[in-house]
Amino acid sequence: MSAISSSRPILGSSVAPALVLDRVEAGYDGRPVLRDFSLTLNAGEVYALLGANGAGKSTVARVACGLLPVRRGRVAVGDGTQTRARIGLAPQDSALFPALSPRENVEVTARLCGVARDDRRAAVDRALDLTGCGPRADQPVRTLSGGWRRRANLSAALVGQPRLLIADEPTEGVDAGTRGVLSAALRETVKAGAGCLLISHDAVFVSDTADRIGVLARGRLLAEGPPNALLHQAFGAARLLSIRLTRPASEAAAQWFAQAGLTQADDRLEWRRLCDDALAVAQMLAAVVDGEGGEVAVRRPGLDDLVAHLSGASS
Template identity: 60%
Template structure:
């Protein structure tokens, strides 16, 4: 895909020059997998200081494996993994510079949030007054202070997500790794988590994020990378990738309660729409989507359905790039 290739061509040098220092994370030619089965196939990835980078892609594309490699939780078969100036495999100190918020929250259920953060801060190497200061800062950034003295086991899902992120930030890491940070949260918590991530990287940390939450990614990420078959198929700023991939095209969708009857199906097919979900959903990407929607509205209304036109989003971007990479 030309857009992806163009953006991939501006890789590491651009990131380092824009951020004014050595990248927070560099993966070079990484090959890794499980039980002899390859997942990552020569992955190259660079994340700058102060940058939020989201990995997107279908299940099995290698996103979680890349995150595990970046954290030093999975050894590579080939290639290099560097956090700051340290190689993760060879220098154990690199792992202490990484703050991980896994999909399954890694907290101590019997402890309060404050006690948990204190423990994590000490494990990260902080001592003395620096521990308390770091805990208060993490509580403030994530807006978790109202539950600081509550036991983790008593927290709702949203508050656990805040505490999970606070635990990743409390050691003032050089690299933050977030795996599905908004799973199961409401809109208010999602917004707070986005502000917390942006606040954390403002201090110079880099952030690698895996998320299926397109709205959260759009609100948080400076760049996204779309993975396919263990490699990056495209990367760039979210809106730039959308513009280069879709241009002025809009997505026309028709949703029906029941599969389209023959006459309506013929009309939809004549307009170039493709059926999904057994004929209940139809869609087409086109520059004239608005005009087509107007022409179809009466027929669809009569069938009890609805017509919509919208800009393509990140989910559409991933589907297009993965399809073209197949």
Template identity: 40%
Template structure:
């Protein structure tokens, strides 16, 4: 364990139902650091988090939370806060009543209760909704209240499971601001997310979990630079769906369909110059694009590569 780190996962293996779920996972987290755990469904993210929370005892390797095994030493979990993916609050109770409840259940002494609730409300910026029942709050406020309840006992490590799933952009911004604020206070943050833009914007480090192994780990910018070098991403936005011949034509230009309908993309070292030439050729082929964009590759590009197994190979 590196001095100063809150969490150390070393060589953790775990099998369930006859198949390996985690295969030698390593992870280390220091105070004031945001770590985004990425990976497709079934990669082992939930199992890894359960292991860190002490709910699963690994078959091999070791998890140390504040220097102790969380599955054997309950006290080591005192500095841990978990924000579940669902709104894990009592819907008919107000925000304040929920916070008081979870403070008591986390062992916050009565004398410190009021101050703890006020602090959590302030840090998550929901003071103005403190006395409203959870079920009457918007999705964004519910998400922030969900976070507030997990940090009411001032944990040193906060685990967030998909903190912004199903919320609009404004609400996501608000949640991101809260997460950054907690990081600045020295809280170590481990989050799982499918939102790669959020991971890109927030995380100091990311880890790609694939089939129970940490396929790639590091700072987002460094990982992208390492994977793509000087290459830029060229995005072609088509006017309408194209037929089979059109698809063959696009593929002939090295373009691949993206998850966004009508948008095809490729990586090109020659960026902007390539885009101009590509535009001309597509128009000649009767595939006039609505728009062509050139941008730096993102975590999404890296994620696609890792998910397909290229980066790991």
């Protein structure tokens, strides 16, 4: 695995990691998904797990919160003395009661995770504030849009002031404004000393929110480190040139693209190349692309490209 250390300061070394998985083996029906899997999530950081469908991200989350037993290895949350109540889980499929309001849902969770009666009201208000849920806090959840449900779902996970927060696809189906609010809520939570394990396919959200990422494929960590450092390590100064067509390229155009080093995607409508001189190649091909009625674009590779690059290289 390639690993790059974080440039952000981690809380003092006396603070126990929020989560340690040490040489864990776990899976389903006798079939291991994780083998000899290790991961350390520091207090004060957002650590995002990225990977293609089926890579094992949710399995890591289930192991971390004790929903899936391990066959081998060690799992420790915080200093090991904390109970499950100090883990906040915002699951991908919202865990809210639809007939209750966000406030009532968050109150129920506060009770379940042992927030003292006298502290409950302040804890609920704080959790609703963190996700900006106030304006919809007293409407039944079943009447709320997906974005407000996501806010309420995260509030419920935050109300017990967890030492470990697990957020599974918190931005699925949300708009850019809500995404920003949820990112700020996670950052605020880790600033207060928690560790956050984030599982997300949302590359923009992860770039904005995570201190470190781990790229997972077939239950193995392929690389780990701060997002920009990993992008730099994988791609350097290269840019991604892509040509998008509305129908497969004519024979002549396909020859031009192939000669310029571009490869065709599975859908046969996109041609791509990663290179340092992407702008020059794009200019050279502009007339051919115009003739085909297509569009050419040059951009910096992102986290989706990193996952595809590392997963492809490891298969």
